[in-house]
Amino acid sequence: MTITASPSAPGVTRLALELPWDARSPAIARRAAARWLESAAYPRTADAVLIVSELVTNVVRHTRGPCRLALTEDGAYLDIAVTDDSEDMPDVHQPTDFGRPGGFGLKIMHHLGDSVRVVPRIGGKTVHVTLRVPVPPHDRRRPHEGPGAP
Structure with missing residues (x-):
């Protein structure tokens, strides 16, 4: 397992984590993501950690190889990306079958x-889930209060 946390560009922070194909990987990913997001005071940490857990769990359940988790935050959005080595594409529009176990991860996401x-690539794919970063109430402007407004 390799963890890299670094600024990618001005105003952009990134956490990258290489995970083995292992039943413990979702828990490792949850802990690393929670620590990174909490240290950045990210306002939607619980939502992001649940999505990380679902994405990494899907890799462990549906593939036979390692994965890479990347969290990229630019002040407006958090991109949660998990790359795996399976070219099988999930049906992101498939309705949940309540008679079978599982199948709720995509609904949650x-x-x-x-x-x-889902972005296909040769030898695998990357699933991205993007979360909008809420603007704190004291930073919100009404449209008529923008720069240059009378």
């Missing part, structure tokens, strides 16, 4: 995330 997308 769609409910909590502002966008969910």
Whole structure:
């Protein structure tokens, strides 16, 4: 397991974590993500950690290889990305079958995330879930209060 936390560009922070194909990987990913997000005082830590858990659990359940977790925050959005070595694409629009175990992860990601997308690549794919960072109430402006307003 390798953890890298670094600024990627001005105003952008990133956590990258290489995880083995192991039943303990979702717990490791949850702990690392929670520590990183809490240290940055990210306001939607619980939502983000649940999404991380679901994405990494899906890799352990549906693939046979390691994965890479990357969290990238730019002040407006948090991108949660998990890359694996399976070219099998999840059906992100498949309805949940309540008669079978599992199948709720994508529903959770769609409910909590502002966008969910799967990016195929040769030898695997990356699943991205993006969360909008809430603007603190004291930073909100009404449209007529913007720069140059009378």
